Amino acid sequence: MPNPFTEKVLAIIKxxxxxxxxxxxxxxxxxxSPRGARQVVRALHVYGKKxxxxxxxxxxRNGKIAIxxxxxxARQKELLESEGxxxxxxxxxxxxxxxxxxxx
DNA sequence: AACATGACGGACA
DNA sequence: GTGTCCGCCATGT
Numbered sequence: 001m002p003n004p005f006t007e008k009v010l011a012i013i014k015x016x017x018x019x020x021x022x023x024x025x026x027x028x029x030x031x032x033s034p035r036g037a038r039q040v041v042r043a044l045h046v047y048g049k050k051x052x053x054x055x056x057x058x059x060x061r062n063g064k065i066a067i068x069x070x071x072x073x074a075r076q077k078e079l080l081e082s083e084g085x086x087x088x089x090x091x092x093x094x095x096x097x098x099x100x101x102x103x104x
Numbered sequence: 105a106a107c108a109t110g111a112c113g114g115a116c117a
Numbered sequence: 118g119t120g121t122c123c124g125c126c127a128t129g130t
Contacts, residue, residue: 002127024112035125037112042127044111058111066111076111 005031009043012102016057019083020100021093023061030102041066056080057100063093 001007008031016022028036040058048055056079060066065076077087085098 025114028112033126035113036127038110038126041111048111055111060111061113068111072111 005033005036005039006043006047008032009040010047010051010053013044013053013055013058015102016054016100018054019085019098021057021059021063021080021085021095021098022100022102023059023063023095024066025061026099026101027058057083059093059095063095063098064091 001010009027012022012027012030024037024040025034027040028034031040033039044053044055044058047053056076058066065073067073067076077091080093081087085093087093
């Protein structure tokens with residue numbers, strides 16, 4: 001692990017229960033860097049594939065899938081739906097219902 | 105060393 | 118609620 005921040009980010013993501021999600025910003029804040037959302041993004045780019053991370057449970061602050069590539073988007077949506085998460089007609093998740101707070 | 109980039113987020117019109 | 122602009126910050130060129 002290049003730094004403690006990344007290590008914590010990965011640990012937090014791994015702790016997200018099935019059927020729940022977290023936003024980039026909240027993960028960054030919980031990892032000790034309130035403005036480090038982009039580093040969370042980078043962590044997923046680097047470790048998402050190799051590590052066994054539930055990267056699909058990480059969405060942006062609007063409850064929308066953040067990935068830009070069409071194939072990646074479809075893959076993430078499919079994984080989340082298989083966990084019981086519903087998307088509205090706009091492809092958005094109801095954060096108030098699925099957001100997870102690592103305090104529990 | 106300087107500049108561009110990104111699976112973001114917040115402020116503002 | 119939507120669109121635009123700007124700040125963040127590690128990485129890549």
